Amino acid sequence: MKPAADVLRELAQPSNVAVHSSSALVGSVDAAAAEDDGERKEKELDALRRKPNLQAIPTKELGSVQLTPWNVLHTLGQAIALARRGAGRGLAEHWGSLKYHQALAGRSDGYMQLSAEGRETADYYKALQSGELGTGFALALAKQVLSRRHPQHIVSIVPADTALRAGWALTSRDKGPRSGYRYRPRFFAEVWRPGEPSRVFPIKCKGNHSNAATSHDQLASASAHVEAVHIGPWDETPSLMFSTELPMEGPLTVHALHSEGTGGWLSRATDSPSRNLNHQIEDENIYPGIQPPVEGDTPPPPEPGFHVKPERYEWFRHVLARTAAAGLTAFAGDGDATIQYLTKRQGQRHFTGFAHAATGSVQDARRTLLDIPFVGTDHVFRLNRTRVEAFSGVAKDLFRHLEEGRVEQYRSEVYTRRSSWPLDTWDPKWGGPVSVHPDGSVLAMRKLTA
Template sequence: MKSTKDVLEELSQPSNVAVHSSLNLAGEVDAAAAEDDKQRKEKELDKLRRKPELRPIPTGDLNRSVLTTPWQVLHLLGQGMSLDQRGAGRGLAEHWGCLKYNQALTSGSGSFMCLSGEGKDTAEYYKALQSKELGTGFALTLAQHMLSKRYQEHCVSIVPVDVTLRAGWALTSRDSGQSAGYRYRPQFFAEVWKPGEPSRVYPLACKGNHSGTSASHAQLASSSAHVEAVHVGAWEQTPCLAFSTELPLDGQLTVHALEADRNGGWLDATPRNLDHDLEEESVPPGIQPPGQEGSTPDLEPGYHVRPELYPWFQHALARAAAAGLTAFAGNARATAQYLTKRQGRARFTGLTHASTDSVQDAHHKLLGIDFVGTDHVFRLNGKRVEAFSGIAEDLFRYLENGQVERYRHEVHARRASWPSENWDQRWHGPVSVRPDGSVLAMRLL
């Protein structure tokens, strides 16, 4: 068994993540989709509507190996889980679920990331959960890396799809309003934004498996239906990204990635004041295909952000992103102000089960920056360790006071100035700081 100190040091060590994105992969995914359509027809199931022409991501936007650390992957996974609403807690402590993978990843031959011994042991019992969650972490890491490289004058926010859509649509029968009744949805939106300008939206599908390359082909074929479920503007003009992370028990992990490069996704309208409360809408479900010769085709299942909804949807994205950050920092009151009733505001205002809460009462100086947030103490290989998640203090004060506009202007101005170090000598542990001002750190007590 590794010592706790060795585990912490390994979390901060950069490794290469192998990326597979090629014409051959696109062809295999098309074949897998065709086979799935054939089987669905034989079983008399409805044919899925899929995003056409998923194609390779240019190497200029996403290299075929990306250098990152396990801790940075867990940071993005934790933020992605902060509004998950699937655990017994009210959401504030759910992001600590990322810490169960502290010892799951390591560097293999050629300094490429792979599953560690513990990661392999865990996979024997919790394959579906581990592959899903680690697949999400790697997908969000690469999406952030790629879009930041493609749009260097913009910031990129990762926002949960279900939280965002619930501001306007009833996703299930449990939600108030007319239920969309459609279970295919991407897991996240990537919002590419710049203060005072229209945002661009990329639906993201994130999957993972322990089964091999053929399983990734099937997962990407399935993802083609999930990303197609949200249209922003014109029919078939919404860009998207689809990822499937292959986590073999032997060999390096590989992220298989494809995109649909379209002209749309721009919320091309005068932006709203993001400091104002978001009004909950009741948008009828369904996507309107284009008609011919004056005809109006039947609606296709899914969620259609029409041009008249652009200002509202950009507002919804920004407020959901702010809620995710304040939840990651452990502040219930600040989080609740950014959510509507259907998005789960009550989850952050009611009673909480014992041991599932987090409180924003911790302060630390990391890599020369003052952060505020929440902490979690637990045992790692028998030793007590402290994890801390938070936001740069000045930025948090803006979010705490509902000043989303001020927060975004400050983050955009500082987007290239955040420290890149992976270890803080005074803290004595791994540290990850993201361009949104958030931090995840851990140390031995």
Template sequence: MALARRGAGRGLAEHWGSLKYSQALAGSPEGYVRLSAEGRETAEHYKALQSGELGVGFALTLATEILSRRYPEHFVSIIPADTALRAGWALTSRDKGHRSGYRYRPRFFAEVWKPGEPSLVIPIECKGNHSNAATSHEQLASAAAHVEAVHVGTWNETPSLVFSTELPMDGPLTIHALRAVGSGGWLGKSTGSGGRNLDEQVEERNVYPGIQPPSEGNRTPSPEPGFHIQPEHFDWFQHVLARTMAAGLTAFAGAGDATIQYLTQRQGQRHFVGFAHAATGSVQDAQVDLLKLRFVGTDHVFRLNRTRVEAFSGVAADLFDHLASGRVRQYRSEAYLRRNTWPRDTWDSEWGGPVSVQRDGSVLAMRLL
């Protein structure tokens, strides 16, 4: 969420904005996850934000688990779709280029990748509600319009995932999930391309918006609204995804200077240049040993119901060094080899709190002060 620039994840100095949800949920290893008393008492005007952001968290966790099991020899990365698409398309009136004028698009892409091979791109849309299954069914139906707005390769063959997380006032949390099957989504080699160096900057393009249906005899139908990643864009878009993923990790570690190199102007490079407001800025200036590994990143102190809590977010020191130096290929190669070797422990007694290490080498740790 560090690149999304919206909601509780729009700045690492707002750690408290998203981590407060640890107080909104209750459960145990033997039971279901459900809303806590505090979660149920959330002010009415805040309910939609709470269910939407919790819906994102649970949906992406489930999507990563599903795809990792389905493609065990690959790595799964979650990338904000708006940021990736902006490298080639103008999404709003503030963006320079041919504006699509189409407001539907997926919230995230899952990139299923392996070094040196084509990636699989899966659009993901996730919603949440505090109501019931009927509301979730409506959300799933509306989510379909978002994932169908992006086609990768062959017309109407891009697989996708849609989720609706139901957070009722009473009863367990329920995730409704649907997938669209398809043989597309793979970023094969572009025609006449010699491959790309992921360590080099990606160029910003102005792809004309629209999804091109197949020809019917001698007639070429008019494009449908949306975004079509055609075969001639495959190498370029795989380059975009790799560098956008790198930008997300450096932003998560609070390293604005390292993030700038990975984004184009339209992707939000300006957010990491110069002065950052205290509510959205962060500085990579902390080193912490967690579960016997060294991590570098940023830390913040906030309050949960009057209790002071420290949160640290960062990346394994050796992997961060590759990212800070622009070595994306080496980062991806090492992250892929180490994807199943990270500690699975969730508590570090020396740190004094819970620790979560992800397959990409990122970490989030909390402790009471």
């Protein structure tokens, strides 16, 4: 059993991450999709509509990838802060990422892989661990790729189900015309800068403890999930797909593909007023379905899925911005601040009322990390018999904007500061690993001395 101090140091250690994206991978995924379609045909099931023309991500956008385990856990924890699980509040779901604090091992001159504890956990919780760690690696890589593609913008990650629920009924529990379509992206990446149209990329990420062949199958499935949302013209919405292979031996590998297109832009129609992001939104009841191009006099029937048409661009930009704000306030432990950003169907009630023991968080902690004041929430637990404190939050001045519903002001200020956040992974005054993201959020952990 490692001393807690050693575990904390390892969490802050940058390590190389192997990424595979090539024309050979495209061929393997296309073959896996064809095989799946053949099996579905034998079972008399319809072939899935998949994103066409998958491509390898350009090398200049991938670059070299170095991450700390702590940054991966920060990315994962923030991504699931709005999760709707059981009767507990999604507010506290992000603490679940900390169960992987000893699952990853790596060093600056080598590649990240599963640790001995990660391999042991995989024997019992394969799907859970691979899926959640796969999410962390995929989203960290997605943000790097899109930041290199759009260097003067900020990338916000938004859970797709939460965003879509503002306009569509996804399940029988949701009021409105239900889509009945179970294929959906897992996240949206909104690439934005103040005063300009933003661009949206559907993302599907999976993970496995098996091999590359399993990743090919997962990417073939992912191509059906990202195809379920069209923003603008038919089949012109760019997307990202990931499958993280976490083998029992050897380095983990993120298999990644993308699709190009001219769509995804949320530009304001000339006859519609610009929306103020500070204003609240209400649930819409948009009829589900994606309209294919009209050929001839009779429009073809809609395909299953979700279509954001030009008259909805400003509305969807509004939804994404406020859902991202909800994710930040939830990550900081403030349920009251989160409620204002969500509609009823998006899950307001999950941030009010009763929560089971150990599922609730309270925004009542203040910490100075890397000389920046943060406000947020803390969690105390034992790491190899040693008591440790974890803290998640948002820079104090930015959080005050979010707390008061000032999304426009938050976005303006965080954009101005996008390149000024510290890159350090360890704070000696705090005494533990620290991860600060460009959106002003932080995750930190240290050993408790008393």
